[in-house]
Structures are given as structure tokens and as C-alpha cells.
Amino acid sequence: MHYNAVLMKNYVPVLDIPALYKSFNEPVTREDCGTMCSLHNPAGKPFCCDICQAVPVAYRQEWDYLASHSDMWHEWRGDECAREPVDPKYLQSETPEHLKLLACRGPVHCSRNFRAISCRQFPFFPYVTSDDRFIGLAYYWDYEPVCWVISHLDRVTPDFRREFVATFDGIFNMWPDEFESYAVLSEEAREFFNGKRRRFPVLHRNGGFYLVSPGSERMEKKPVEKINRFGPYKGQNLPINGNFTDTY
Ligand code: SF4
Numbered sequence: 001m002h003y004n005a006v007l008m009k010n011y012v013p014v015l016d017i018p019a020l021y022k023s024f025n026e027p028v029t030r031e032d033c034g035t036m037c038s039l040h041n042p043a044g045k046p047f048c049c050d051i052c053q054a055v056p057v058a059y060r061q062e063w064d065y066l067a068s069h070s071d072m073w074h075e076w077r078g079d080e081c082a083r084e085p086v087d088p089k090y091l092q093s094e095t096p097e098h099l100k101l102l103a104c105r106g107p108v109h110c111s112r113n114f115r116a117i118s119c120r121q122f123p124f125f126p127y128v129t130s131d132d133r134f135i136g137l138a139y140y141w142d143y144e145p146v147c148w149v150i151s152h153l154d155r156v157t158p159d160f161r162r163e164f165v166a167t168f169d170g171i172f173n174m175w176p177d178e179f180e181s182y183a184v185l186s187e188e189a190r191e192f193f194n195g196k197r198r199r200f201p202v203l204h205r206n207g208g209f210y211l212v213s214p215g216s217e218r219m220e221k222k223p224v225e226k227i228n229r230f231g232p233y234k235g236q237n238l239p240i241n242g243n244f245t246d247t248y
């Protein structure tokens with residue numbers, strides 16, 4: 001799908017947050033992936049729900065909704081990670097204007113209905129090719145060593161993938177700037193993997209799994225069970241022929 005990122009520049013749409021939440025509610029996997037990864041986090045929390053590991057974001061329109069409908073969130077102050085308090089100004093200055101840095105009350109008090117879109121999509125972001133096509137899901141590469149889902153892409157359900165694609169198709173159709181921000185992130189992903197001389201997986205909107213060569217963007221379809229595993233998950237349920245070596 002191609003989106004015109006020039007028209008409607010700086011336009012910020014009204015988002016129907018309850019409708020978005022209703023239509024993007026599928027868990028990423030049938031397993032509770034938080035119980036899998038939290039075993040490897042000394043804090044005992046899922047990595048993506050540990051404020052010392054990740055600061056959640058929400059669209060500003062989403063924050064308006066969350067602030068008035070739930071007491072689960074507050075604006076990030078920078079002191080929520082007790083062992084590593086930081087001055088929030090730096091991260092705020094690095095965060096795009098349309099996003100708000102938040103902190104929640106933690107996984108014990110998490111209410112599924114009030115999870116932000118960034119929680120629902122994690123560990124994935126919409127992957128956009130250099131010729132402006134949103135073709136599927138790529139993952140936030142920083143979390144390769146810790147996220148169980150990234151090492152078990154075969155567990156990502158078709159329903160989650162379908163809802164993810166439909167959600168971002170809808171958002172991008174209304175909001176070209178948001179499409180553009182993911183195009184930039186996708187470019188950063190290609191630069192990162194190019195530096196590592198590694199191909200990276202894309203869960204394609206057509207249902208297939210592909211490895212993308214970051215320089216040429218050539219794509220090769222692969223059986224999902226041959227996608228790499230990382231960190232503590234390396235030895236888990238290895239395919240019969242061992243791990244796939246994704247150099248190029
Ligand atoms: S998405 Fe990844 S980091 Fe977050 S809870 Fe699941 S396995 Fe853990």
C-alpha cells in the first residue's frame with residue numbers, strides 16, 4: 001500500500017481511541033509471552049513493561065483519552081526507575097512532538113482495555129520500504145536479546161498480524177505524518193542491520209515470512225521456524241536442521 005506523505009503535512013487527525021482499542025485487541029501470541037521473558041529479567045517483570053527498560057509512548061490524542069478514562073497512566077517524570085532516575089528533558093527532546101512519554105502502574109495493575117497502542121503493537125512496528133509501501137511487521141531490534149516473541153516469530157498469530165495491519169492501514173490513511181515517522185524508523189532498521197551485515201525478518205501482510213537484505217531490500221521467503229533466535233532463547237525448540245544463518 002502506498003501513502004502520500006506530502007499531502008496534509010502536519011495534519012493531526014482525531015482518533016477514535018475506543019474503536020482503535022476494540023479492533024486491535026488480539027494478544028501477539030497464544031502464550032502469555034510476559035511469563036516467558038520475565039524469567040530472564042532480574043526485576044521479574046516483562047521487559048517491555050519494566051520502566052527501567054522501556055518508556056512507553058502514546059499518541060497525544062490517546063493520552064487525552066487515557067487520562068480521562070483510567071488512572072493507570074501518568075506523564076513520565078523520569079524518576080520511576082528508582083535505581084536510575086533521569087532528567088526527562090533529554091528523552092522528551094528526542095521524542096516526536098505527536099507522542100507523549102508515559103509511565104503506567106506496572107504489570108501487576110495492568111488493565112488490558114487501557115493498554116496504549118504502543119503496548120499492543122510491541123515488539124513490532126509497521127515496516128515501510130524505501131519506495132513507501134507498508135508491507136508488514138518488523139521488530140524493534142534493540143529487544144532482540146531479551147524479547148521472547150522476537151525469538152518465537154512462529155508463535156505470532158495470524159489474527160494479531162491481521163489486526164496490526166488493519167490498524168496501521170487505518171491510521172496511515174488518516175495521518176501521513178505518522179506513516180512518514182515509520183518510514184524513517186524502517187530506514188533506521190535497514191541501517192542497523194546493514195551495519196551488522198544481517199538480513200532481518202518481516203512478517204508480511206500477505207501472511208508469509210521473509211528475510212530482507214537491508215542494502216538491496218531484496219526479499220526471500222523463508223519457513224518461519226528457520227528464523228534466528230537470540231539470547232537466552234537460542235537453544236529453545238531448535239528446528240531439526242539447527243538455526244538459520246542469516247548473513248548475506
Ligand atoms: S512482547 Fe517481548 S518483551 Fe514484551 S512481554 Fe512479550 S516477550 Fe516480553
Ligand code: SF4
Nearest residue numbers: 049104106107110119
Ligand atoms: S500498560 Fe500494561 S502492557 Fe503497557 S507497559 Fe504498562 S504493564 Fe505493560
